[in-house]
Amino acid sequence: MKISMWVNGVHRDLEVPPLKRLLDVLREDLDLVGAKEGCGEGECGACAVILDGRLVNSCLLPAYRAHGRVVRTIEGLGTPERPDPVQAAFVAEGAVQCGYCIPGLVMASRALLDDEAGPSRPRIREALAGNLCRCTGYERVVRAVELAARAPQRACGDEPAAGPWSSPQASTGDDVTVHLPTTLREACELLARGGVTVVGGATDLGVLLHEGIVSPAALLDLSRVAEVHGVRREGGALVIGAATPYADLMRDPDVARDLPCLHEAVRTVGAPAIQSLGTLGGNLVNGSPGADAVPPLLALDARVRLVSAAGEREVSADAFFTGYRATVRRDDELVAAVVVPVPAAGTRQSFRKAGTRRAQAIAKVNLAACARIEDGTLREVRLAAGSVGPTVVLLRVAMAILEGGRVADLERLAGAAAAAARDEVTPIDDVRSTERYRREVTGNLVARFVTSLSS
Ligand SMILES: Cc1cc2nc3c(=O)[nH]c(=O)nc-3n(C[C@H](O)[C@H](O)[C@H](O)COP(=O)(O)OP(=O)(O)OC[C@H]3O[C@@H](n4cnc5c(N)ncnc54)[C@H](O)[C@@H]3O)c2cc1C
Ligand code: FES
Ligand code: FES
Structure with missing residues (x-):
């Protein structure tokens, strides 16, 4: 497949297999x-590299996804004579030892500082949480980012804001055909022919493809279909395009x-480079019982909008x-979207995740909860838990008890709902x-939500 991209300000045309990872193309x-x-x-x-201004893990990104995009790698940040402020700060703070992880940490720091000036310590830790x-x-790395944030930032220069190239509609190579439709209708028609695997951000599929666990004959990539991106209002609901990256949802007011x-x-899914894609x-379709974005959808009584060449249903x-990793979706x-009714004003909402660590941890248990208080009475209580079945x-x-x-009876109710x-x-x-542990923590998270309603 022919791809064109800007890499560190230089226009590159390459002939590569479409599923070759961006990491391998670069190296x-x-x-x-x-x-x-x-x-x-x-x-x-x-x-980690920066793709169109966002941090991504290049080991998960098939090369075809870089076509028409702007890529920045550590080589494009600075030179030994004229380092980027982040590179200079890592040296000044002694934040470099063997150096293996450093290009990724520097790119994650650069992506953060491109996005916000003077980030707090917790924000720095959050932004670097996916870099080991x-x-x-x-501690030294965090200090380096604080130091870099105080330095004058350099403009990144001569790259266009977005790739000016038109997309190929389909590409073949590596024994795989990649379809890159630009409309929902086109996507549905391709899917109707059968034998096609849909690609959203490829954060699940990228791993499976690389390890050879799946080897589809054809991929249908949604990244260029405008109708499945973005958030809009429809009546009393927010309609969220199914292929909207988490990073966009996190910024949506x-x-x-x-x-x-x-x-x-969404803030707890993986780390920034996973949220970018x-x-x-x-x-939803991956169907993991530990999926973090799914419990809120159940707690908010959302509907999943399924679209095919034959029509639409919710x-x-x-x-x-x-069942386990099984859904009602037909092949x-x-x-296309998730339709989430906007809860009545004053509805209390909560999401908690118990994992081994803050980032990149699959939930041991997670809980999304919603409830409204009307005249001192709990109404529309919905509790959804993950990793517990x-x-x-x-x-x-528990919902019926509440x-x-x-x-006035919250303490007793919390105990009864937690036990249930x-x-x-x-x-x-x-x-x-x-x-x-999972039973115990589920009860504790329910009790914590219920008692929080008193404040
Ligand atoms: C390092 C790492 C950390 C992670 N951490 C978390 C975490 O903390 N919490 C969590 O919940 N998940 C986590 N994940 C899993 C993954 O990031 C999420 O499940 C993510 O939401 C998958 O979305 P995607 O668009 O990348 O899916 P893809 O990989 O593109 O696709 C996944 C599956 O869904 C299908 N599919 C995708 N979009 C559609 C669509 N619109 N219509 C029909 N089928 C579709 C694909 O065919 C495939 O079967 C992590 C993954 C990695 C690699
Ligand atoms: S090599 Fe890509 S995230 Fe580890
Ligand atoms: S400096 Fe050696 S792994 Fe980070």
Whole structure:
């Protein structure tokens, strides 16, 4: 496949297999070896580069996704004579030891400072949470970013804001055909022909493709279909395009104001480089019981909009899942959008995730919760938990205990709902946690939400 991209301000035309990873294109075809391979699965950040202004893990990105885009790597930031302020600060603070992780950490820091001036310590830690370092220790790295933030920033120069090239409609190579439709109708027609795997952000698929766990004959990439991107209002609902990257949802003021439990959940998915690419459509169709963006959709009583060449239908997020990694979606259907009714004013919302660490951790348990207080009475209580059974579930028994309960009785209600929640979930022991821990934490998260309603 022919791809064109701007790399560090230079226009590059290449002939590469469409599924070759951007990391390998940079290292092998362009001799830009700053980006490193650590885990190869999006977990360590050693391969991080900036794509169209956003941090991405180049080990997850198929080359065809870089066509028409602007790529910045560590080589494009500065020279030894004229380093970028971030590079200079890493040296000044002694934040470099073996150096293997440093290109990724520098690119993550650069992406943060391009986005916001003077970030707080917690923001710096959040922005670097997907970058692992085995030898320097993070305190020096955080100090380096603080130092760089105080220095005058350099303009990045001669790159266009976005690629000016038109997209190929389809590309073949590597025994795979990649379809890049630009309209929903076109996408549905391609899907109707069968044998095509849909690609959202490729954060799940990228790992499977690279490891050879899946080897589809054809891919249908949604990244250029405008109808499945963005957030808009339809009546009393927010309609979220299924292929909208999490990073866009995190910045959307309507989502932040009206759907804070979804906003909070999205912030916990992976780390910034995963949020730049990952989507709600992928989270839903992947069907993991530990998916973080899914419990808020059940708690908010959202509907999943499925579109095919034959027409459109909506199913409730609760009815979307039929079993472990199984959904009602037919092979000829796309998840086009998620329709989320905006809750009544004053509805309290919460999302909590218990994981091994703050970033890149699959939930041991997560809980999204919504409730409204009307005349001292709890109304429209909805609780949805993940990682506690084969699918994300509504905690119906606990919800029934709370519905209509009096705020004056919150302490008793919290205890009763927590006990019911512990009983109704069906967790298992696995590598991440135990059945007992998961039951206990589910109850505790429910109790914590209920007692928080008193404030
Ligand atoms: C390092 C790392 C950390 C992660 N951390 C988390 C985490 O903390 N929490 C979490 O929930 N997930 C996490 N994930 C998983 C992943 O990022 C999410 O599930 C993400 O939402 C997947 O979205 P995507 O668009 O990248 O999906 P893709 O990889 O593009 O696709 C996933 C599946 O969905 C299908 N699909 C995608 N979009 C559509 C659509 N619109 N219509 C029909 N089918 C579609 C694809 O065919 C594929 O089967 C992590 C992944 C990685 C690699
Ligand atoms: S090599 Fe670890 S995230 Fe890419
Ligand atoms: S400096 Fe060695 S891994 Fe970070």
